[in-house]
Every structure is written in C-alpha cells, then in structure tokens.
Amino acid sequence: MPSFTPLAAEAAGKIASYAILDDPNHLAVEIGQAEHRIGLVNSWQIQQGSRVLEIGCGQGTCTAVLAEAVGPEGHVDAVDPGPPDYGAPVTLAQAQAHLSAGPVGDRITWYHAEPVQFLAENPGTKWDFVVLAHCIWYFDGPDTLGEMLAALRGRAAGLLVAEYALTARERAAVPHVMAAVARAALEAHNKASEANIRCLLGPLSIKDAAARGGWALDKEEVHVPGVALLDGSWEAGTVKSKWFLEEIDKYITDVTLKTTLLSAREAVVGAVGLLNGEKVRTMDVWVSRFV
Amino acid sequence: MPSFTPLAAEAAGKIASYAILDDPNHLAVEIGQAEHRIGLVNSWQIQQGSRVLEIGCGQGTCTAVLAEAVGPEGHVDAVDPGPPDYGAPVTLAQAQAHLSAGPVGDRITWYHAEPVQFLAENPGTKWDFVVLAHCIWYFDGPDTLGEMLAALRGRAAGLLVAEYALTARERAAVPHVMAAVARAALEAHNKASEANIRCLLGPLSIKDAAARGGWALDKEEVHVPGVALLDGSWEAGTVKSKWFLEEIDKYITDVTLKTTLLSAREAVVGAVGLLNGEKVRTMDVWVSRFV
Numbered sequence: 001m002p003s004f005t006p007l008a009a010e011a012a013g014k015i016a017s018y019a020i021l022d023d024p025n026h027l028a029v030e031i032g033q034a035e036h037r038i039g040l041v042n043s044w045q046i047q048q049g050s051r052v053l054e055i056g057c058g059q060g061t062c063t064a065v066l067a068e069a070v071g072p073e074g075h076v077d078a079v080d081p082g083p084p085d086y087g088a089p090v091t092l093a094q095a096q097a098h099l100s101a102g103p104v105g106d107r108i109t110w111y112h113a114e115p116v117q118f119l120a121e122n123p124g125t126k127w128d129f130v131v132l133a134h135c136i137w138y139f140d141g142p143d144t145l146g147e148m149l150a151a152l153r154g155r156a157a158g159l160l161v162a163e164y165a166l167t168a169r170e171r172a173a174v175p176h177v178m179a180a181v182a183r184a185a186l187e188a189h190n191k192a193s194e195a196n197i198r199c200l201l202g203p204l205s206i207k208d209a210a211a212r213g214g215w216a217l218d219k220e221e222v223h224v225p226g227v228a229l230l231d232g233s234w235e236a237g238t239v240k241s242k243w244f245l246e247e248i249d250k251y252i253t254d255v256t257l258k259t260t261l262l263s264a265r266e267a268v269v270g271a272v273g274l275l276n277g278e279k280v281r282t283m284d285v286w287v288s289r290f291v
Numbered sequence: 292m293p294s295f296t297p298l299a300a301e302a303a304g305k306i307a308s309y310a311i312l313d314d315p316n317h318l319a320v321e322i323g324q325a326e327h328r329i330g331l332v333n334s335w336q337i338q339q340g341s342r343v344l345e346i347g348c349g350q351g352t353c354t355a356v357l358a359e360a361v362g363p364e365g366h367v368d369a370v371d372p373g374p375p376d377y378g379a380p381v382t383l384a385q386a387q388a389h390l391s392a393g394p395v396g397d398r399i400t401w402y403h404a405e406p407v408q409f410l411a412e413n414p415g416t417k418w419d420f421v422v423l424a425h426c427i428w429y430f431d432g433p434d435t436l437g438e439m440l441a442a443l444r445g446r447a448a449g450l451l452v453a454e455y456a457l458t459a460r461e462r463a464a465v466p467h468v469m470a471a472v473a474r475a476a477l478e479a480h481n482k483a484s485e486a487n488i489r490c491l492l493g494p495l496s497i498k499d500a501a502a503r504g505g506w507a508l509d510k511e512e513v514h515v516p517g518v519a520l521l522d523g524s525w526e527a528g529t530v531k532s533k534w535f536l537e538e539i540d541k542y543i544t545d546v547t548l549k550t551t552l553l554s555a556r557e558a559v560v561g562a563v564g565l566l567n568g569e570k571v572r573t574m575d576v577w578v579s580r581f582v
C-alpha cells in the first residue's frame with residue numbers, strides 16, 4: 001500500500017462542489033464541513049488505495065472526503081440505516097445519487113441497511129478501515145453501539161472514530177456543549193426520537209463500548225473545529241427555538257424534570273447571550289483510532 | 292425608616308467570625324460567603340431598622356449578614372423546614388444556636404417550619420422584606436415555590452431573591468453551570484433527594500412563579516461572585532466524584548438516560564480539566580427585587 005500523503009485543506013472547495021448546492025450560501029457551508037473532515041482523514045492517515053467501510057454515512061458529507069482520500073484505486077462502502085427520504089431540503093437518497101453521478105461517484109457504493117445486518121449478510125468482505133464519523137449520537141444507546149463494534153471486530157484492520165468531545169477549548173463553543181446535554185436530556189425521554197442526538201455518548205462511553213467489542217485504543221487526539229463548521233450554531237439554535245419548548249411540553253409530564261429541562265435550555269440561551277453576537281462555534285472533536 | 296447605608300465589604304470578616312469555626316481554614320470560607328451576601332444585601336438596599344423574613348435560612352449564613360444589615364433596631368425572622376440535625380460537620384440546630392449566642396443573636400428568631408404553614412399560623416405578622424437567598428433549588432419544584440410566593444403576597448413590601456443565574460461570565464465558572472445541570476438532571480429522577488439541587492429553577496422559572504403569585508419585578512441584576520465563594524468548586528466536585536456515578540447506578544435504570552447523565556458528568560470533568568488547575572469559580576448570581 002502506498003505511503004500516506006495528507007489531503008490538502010485546499011481540496012475542501014473541490015470536494016464541497018460534489019454536493020448538491022441548492023442555494024448560493026450552501027457552498028461555504030459544505031466547504032466548512034469538508035475542511036473539518038479532511039482534518040479527520042489526515043489524522044486517521046487513510047492511505048490512497050484503501051478500502052473503507054463507512055458506518056452512518058448519511059448524506060455522504062464524510063463519504064465524499066473519504067472517496068477523495070482513497071483515490072481512484074480505493075473504494076468506500078457507505079452504509080446507513082436511515083430512510084431514503086430522511087433529510088430536508090435534500091433527502092439522503094437525493095444527496096447520495098448526486099455524489100454517485102459526480103467525479104468520485106465510482107469510488108462509492110451505497111447500502112441502505114442496518115450495519116450489523118449488512119456485516120452478517122456479507123461475511124467474506126473485509127476492509128482496511130471502518131469509519132464512524134459523527135454518527136454515534138444517532139445510535140439509540142451504548143448497547144447498539146457495542147453490538148456493532150463487536151460485529152466489526154475482525155472485519156477491518158483499523159476502527160476510526162470521530163465524535164464531539166463534550167469539551168469547548170473555544171469559549172464560543174460552550175453553548176454547543178450545553179445544547180448537546182440539554183437536547184440529549186430531552187431526547188432520552190422520547191423513545192421515538194428522530195433528532196440528531198438520540199443518545200449522548202461521550203468519548204469515555206465510546207471507548208468503553210469499543211473495549212467490550214474487542215478493540216484496543218491506538219491513538220486519540222482533540223480537534224478544534226474552525227469557525228466554518230456550523231454544527232454548534234445549529235444545535236444551540238434548535239435548543240433556543242420554540243420547538244424545543246413544545247417538545248418539552250409534548251414528551252415530559254414530570255414537573256421537576258420539565259423545569260430542569262427549561263433551565264438547561266435557559267443556560268444555553270444565557271451562554272449564547274454572553275457571546276455578544278459572536279456566532280456559536282462547534283465544540284471540540286475527539287478523533288481516535290482503534291486496532 | 293432611615294436612608295440606606297451600604298454594608299462595607301470589610302464587615303465580612305466580623306460577620307464570618309459569628310459562625311462556628313471548627314477548623315483553621317473555615318474562617319476564609321465563611322468570609323467568602325459573607326462577602327457575597329453583603330453584595331446581595333447592598334443590592335437589595337435593606338435599610339437599618341428593617342423587619343425581615345428570611346425563607347430557607349439553613350445554617351444562617353445569610354441570616355448573619357441580614358442581622359448585621361438591619362442593625363440593633365431591626366429584626367430577622369428566619370424560617371427553614373430542614374431537620375435540626377441536617378448538615379455536617381455542623382448541624383442546622385448547632386449553627387443557629389451558635390449565632391443566637393453571638394453579637395447579633397438577639398436580632399434573630401429561628402423557626403423550624405414549612406414556610407406556607409408558618410405564614411398561615413402567624414396571620415397578623417408583616418415584614419418590610421422577604422428574602423430568599425440561594426434556597427430555591429432546594430424546593431421540590433415550581434409549584435411549591437409558586438404556592439409560597441403567593442402566600443407571601445401582602446405580607447411584605449418587597450420580595451428579595453438571589454439565585455444562581457445559570458450563566459458564567461467568568462470562564463472558570465462554566466463547570467459550575469454544567470455541574471448544576473448534570474446534578475439536577477440526576478436528582479429529577481430521585482424523588483427522595485436530599486441534595487442541594489432538587490429542582491433547577493432558573494431566573495425565568497422564578498420570575499414566572501413570582502408573577503403567578505402576584506409579584507411584579509422591580510429590579511434585577513447579575514453579580515459575578517469572587518474567587519472566595521467556593522460553591523461552584525464544591526458542586527463541580529460532587530459531580531466529578533465517584534458518588535455521582537454510584538447515584539446514577541442507584542436511581543437510573545434506563546440505559547439511554549444513564550449514558551446521557553454519564554456524558555453530562557464527562558462534560559463537567561472535561562470543563563474542569565480545561566482550567567489547567569485553576570479553581571472552579573461560582574457561576575453568576577441573579578439578584579432581584581419584586582414588589
């Protein structure tokens with residue numbers, strides 16, 4: 001396998017252009033997303049020519065970067081259990097089809113499947129790397145994650161994980177941490193949640209699940225996302241919104257718990273207010289490799 | 292009534308010496324507590340000669356400052372429903388008795404009573420001010436608070452409240468906000484809680500309860516406690532401790548909720564770690580007056 005050559009940060013513009021760009025502001029958003037994921041791929045040292053299994057690929061934001069990293073000799077199998085019509089304004093199916101029709105489309109195969117079932121149905125297939133990039137908070141809990149990490153054991157040389165670290169080296173990212181906790185505390189009481197935080201698994205819980213699945217931690221580091229990664233701003237926005245209040249009313253009956261969630265939201269609103277108009281930043285990201 | 296003369300910050304040393312000082316480090320702790328409460332009393336403009344009803348006096352930390360503020364012509368009725376043997380190493384009863392035997396003891400009357408019942412049993416008594424200083428998080432919820440604030444209506448000219456603001460103007464106080472949310476999210480699932488956060492009522496919830504009780508907001512401001520007020524450090528410490536983990540195991544059965552609480556704790560541990568050894572500070576305090 002060829003030695004590792006990092007992707008240049010400048011590749012973000014090109015990779016971002018592979019996505020469906022439905023309005024003039026969207027390119028900048030996609031560039032921020034691609035820049036962040038170029039940082040992940042370089043930290044993981046994914047070589048040209050690699051065969052990668054991506055779990056929880058969603059609309060393919062990381063898949064596009066992985067496809068660029070593996071080059072024309074490599075391949076990405078991208079698995080997601082989400083319904084093809086999930087997502088707005090662009091659905092999962094639309095976004096994936098658009099990437100497939102683009103410059104790196106022939107390096108990607110999409111699978112609409114539960115990961116554990118997908119692995120069971122393809123028993124002979126192995127990969128160089130399995131990637132889980134910002135997908136773990138969609139899992140319904142540590143048991144589901146643990147089951148999947150155990151099923152991945154023996155199927156790839158390296159397990160590569162990126163998830164929010166629950167810390168904020170940048171002061172402006174503090175509201176993101178608080179919003180994630182508030183959102184997760186609400187969603188823990190909504191078993192049918194389709195939110196993007198269904199169970200808040202921090203690095204400690206992920207390492208615990210990986211260890212139970214037979215994986216040994218090989219490397220971990222913390223990335224501080226740039227201002228162009230808007231996830232923190234979006235998440236704080238959802239908690240500040242009136243819909244969060246409506247969901248508290250809908251899903252929570254206990255008055256003490258309801259008050260606690262209102263106060264968790266008040267802490268987010270207060271933390272955003274203290275930024276004096278500066279945009280909320282995205283919290284630190286924990287980037288790890290297991291073997 | 293005489294015009295208002297602020298208490299000098301230097302009075303903190305004298306007032307602190309009224310408390311039981313059971314070890315050499317305790318005086319500094321009490322001075323920090325007294326300094327903070329002198330700030331509250333001055334913000335509220337409690338005049339010499341005032342008759343004050345203090346709800347949730349506990350061991351009398353604020354009571355001593357109030358007794359100093361009202362002077363020899365004033366009086367403080369201090370009510371707390373807590374059991375006389377609550378608190379360690381010094382109990383409520385011991386701390387109160389010690390203050391009674393001290394220089395301002397004759398300005399204080401202690402009542403071991405539920406506040407609403409106390410008001411009902413003393414129908415003719417009125418006060419210049421009712422004070423709730425850092426006692427509201429001990430309430431079991433907004434309904435109990437609302438009932439009490441309604442019962443206080445017509446019994447005093449001014450309602451004076453101090454409670455944590457759920458914001459951190461000082462970066463080092465961020466862990467305190469996160470710890471309060473984590474602790475409250477746990478205690479919301481422990482109906483028999485004797486923790487010092489039983490229901491996390493933020494300023495918005497308190498203002499809502501006051502409005503329902505017939506009180507109009509007259510003034511509100513935010514105080515940033517000094518480094519000598521250790522409450523934030525204590526609270527973050529309790530969430531970091533192994534007992535928090537044991538309580539999660541004891542009170543929480545749902546695995547998603549358990550994971551969320553572990554991650555809320557991980558956020559506190561991470562936030563403390565980012566202070567690089569600097570002591571956790573106490574979050575902002577919301578100080579308000581209602582008429």
